[in-house]
Amino acid sequence: MNLRLSHKTLPLQHLVSWKGQQDPSPGEFSYGADPSNLLRCFAWNGSRPHRRSPVWTSHLYMGGFNESAIYMALHHAGDEVYMSFGMPAGSFVQLVRLEIDYSGKVNILSWQSNMSAWRALYAEPQHECNTYGYCGPYGYCDNTQIVPVCKCLDGFEPRDAKGWISGSFSQGCRPKEVPRCTHGDSFLAFPGMKVPDKFLRVPSRSFDECTEECRSNCSCVAYAYSKMSNIDIDGDDTRCLLWIGDFIDMENNHQGGENLYVRTKRLQGNMRKIKTIEIVLPVVSSFLILICVGLLWICGFRGNQGSKLVWERLMRRDTGNYNQFADGNTEFPILNFREIATATNNFSESNILGKGGFGNVYKGTLEDGKEIAVKRLRVGSVQGAVEFKNEIALISRLHHRNLVKLIGCSIHEDEKLLIYEYLPNRSLDYFIFNDRRKSLLNWPTRFKIIAGVARGLLYLHQDSRLMMIHRDLKASNILLDAVMIPKISDFGTARIFGVNQHEEHTNRVVGTFGYMSPEYAMEGIISIKSDVYSFGVLVLEIVSGMKTGATTPTSSRACTHNLIDYAWSLMKDGKVMDLIESSIVEGCSLVEALRCIHIGLLSVQDDPEARPLMSWVVASLDNEDTELPQPKEPMCSAHRNYGAGESHVHDMSLVNLKGR
Structure with missing residues (x-):
């Protein structure tokens, strides 16, 4: 399809967004050329520019996808100037389409014939920084x-x-x-x-x-x-x-x-002399400051050097089970132990946010007023040292709005601390499994949490520099910031995969029963589909407010003690709406909720190959037009008898954040 940018007699053509996710009436956003200048295209928010394309050269490069590039081309035919878009000849993607959605994003999607669904290839703006004029003049x-x-x-x-x-x-x-x-x-x-x-x-x-x-x-x-x-x-x-x-x-x-x-400017004469002075003076000043800092360090601040030596020894230590891809070259801020102890009132009981198998999590406030969460490893925990090293090496390389931010660490003698951003709304399980607080999470907030966790997993599996499997995705490891944006946390048991690696066998099964995929719990097979399974369980929990493994209402099937089996039985009996948490039914978008249940059941299928990729999940959550295939009925597997809170008896380093 061509999009007309100019014509001597015919009007310009624009793509127009929907008004809302479920409202197909014309929305505020549109996409097309600037009538006063054909060398660029705009996404408009009303009459205001929202996103501007690059200026045409011979084409517009939109982005790369699986070694192919997405281009827009400009054409002139008779009285008409128009643009087209697509991928180079010979690309494995045969059918693409362009749209602007209700939030103002311009999306390019490809048709996935094997799944009978549209998959997002490219979207802009991809970040707030990419919106029009965000960084100001110059x-x-x-x-x-x-x-x-x-x-x-x-x-x-x-x-x-x-x-x-x-x-x-x-x-x-x-x-x-x-x-x-x-x-x-x-x-x-x-x-x-x-x-x-x-x-x-x-x-x-x-x-x-x-x-x-x-x-x-x-x-x-x-x-x-x-x-x-x-x-x-x-x-x-x-x-x-x-x-x-x-x-x-x-x-x-x-x-x-x-x-x-x-x-x-080309500097000459006196300007060069001035520039020389401007360069020399800061260098001399910096040198004097370094001497003073060095004297102070010699007098009383050797603690940090000791921490660095401990850090180097820790990173060189052969732990056997440590992930081979996470080497000891990670550069990471090492904070002063005394400062963290002061910030947490010397690790006071009143500052505890949560307790776990290998230590507690404390709330702290630094001297500048910044609030932090401090994970304190229990002294003498050998297994915890492995998780500590693993978490720093991995999460220090990750940056995404739906992943918890690790600020630094502190090492002092036998003390090992991880310092995170403080998230005031604690963890997801603090709300959805509590009778008094569950009503505080209405459906729009729950849907936002589901979509945010999906985007965080997509980043781990596909978009980060490392391909990473989390291995312990669950409600207590989803933290919530002040506006309920979800952050995936606890990367102590995460595993990095190589570029061409699809799965791995391990004898060290870590995680939480109820969230573990069958092939991982029973055979130790890890893949990105292990996380997809955990995500599916989490989605069913968010929609229903029930814990996986907890007692569920009876039905005609024998194995309805498990949330997955219960959800399937309701779908089979045509009563799937009964799964929706009663406290959120009023004001709930049934279309969204039923779609989430459907995606959740697709994600927990027994066969890993039948589970979707997170890229498809994200696209399906964003686009209600995506057709969903029918999930297959799950088996009543023995491993599902375990409750969601029961951890593997040998290998767990998980901290569950609970309300005080």
Whole structure:
């Protein structure tokens, strides 16, 4: 399908979003070209830009998928200019479609014939940092980081330094020096950029002519150039862009960007002397400060060095069971033990948030007022040392809004501490399994938690630098922040897989019965489908408010003592709505709730191959048009007789956060 961008007589075409997830009436968001400039496309929120495409070169690169690239192309045919999208010839993806959803995301999806469902290939904006103008004037979104962040161009600094640190970027950046236009000015190239908005196109220029056009104009602060050999919209296949004034809406991308040439100064004479002084003075000052710090360290702060030596010994120690992919090269902040002890009132009983097999979790408050959660390993726990080492080596490499953030660790003699961000709403089980508190989680909040956990697992399985299996996903390991955003926690038993590794056999089965997949509990076979099974159990618990393994209402089937079997029996009898927690039925979206139950039953199928991937789960939660296959009836497996709170008797290092 083509999307018309311009025509002499016919109107432009736009994609228009739904008003809501279940409301197909026209929504606030739309997608299409800017009528005043065909070189870019926008996702609009009403009349305001929400997301801007890169400026056309010969095509738009959208993103990579399984070694193939998704492109948009611009075409001119008669009186019409239109764009198309797709993947290169020979790609295994045969059918794709483009949409804008009710939240303003532009999605490209592919048809999965084996599952009879649409699967998301690409979506934008992918992060808040990617929305229009998020980083302010002269700021850009750096997408080369694991989590995109706002940065200033070289030669610029934040206009509001305090606001920048606190995450407010709207005021953007400013030049460090007042620019003075001279003929000696040169241009610094910034590669891989989505060039800014608000540009001026100068027709019929070569690259050198475009450079000179900007250099000779003191108002010109930057330029970009492209030869659009396969596009001829107006008889001119050159694309010389100039910027007169502030930059807005820039990004640095892994791929698909272009060179942005920004005016800079060529320093001569006295300016060089000034610059030399500016360089030498900070170096000398820094050297003196280092000497003072060194003296202080020698006098009284050797504790941290001792911690580092302990850390190095811990990381070199041969534990036998330690994950081979998590080596000892992990760099991680080591915090002062006395500071953490002070923050927790010397690990007071009144500060305990939860207790587990290998230690307690304490609430703490640092001197600057920042609240933390401290996991204190029980002294003398050999097994706990393995989990401690594993958790640091793994989670220190992970960054996602649905994973708990590990701030640092502390090692002092036999004491080992893990310091996390503090999440005020504790854990999911604190709410859903408590008769007084369960009504506080209405259906929209529960659905948000399900979707957030799914995205966190997708990141672990597919989108992080490491392919990771969590191995102990359960309600007590889902923590909730101030606005009920879920965070997956406790990576002490997680396992990293190699690039081409699909499953692994282990003699060390760790986790929680009731959440373990049959092949893992009985045969020690680990794969990403082990986590999918745990996710399915968790979904059924969130919807029903029942613990897996707890007593369930009787029905015609003999094995309804288990939540999975009970949910299946209700679906089989056409009474699946009875599974929904009674306290949330009012105001509940039945379509969403029934869909979650269906996805939960698909995820807990006995055959790992029959369980969906988390990418499909996320797409199915986001898109109600995705057709769901029928799940197969589960067996009444003996391992399901165990309660959800019963841990494996040999290998557990899990901390269950409970309310005081």
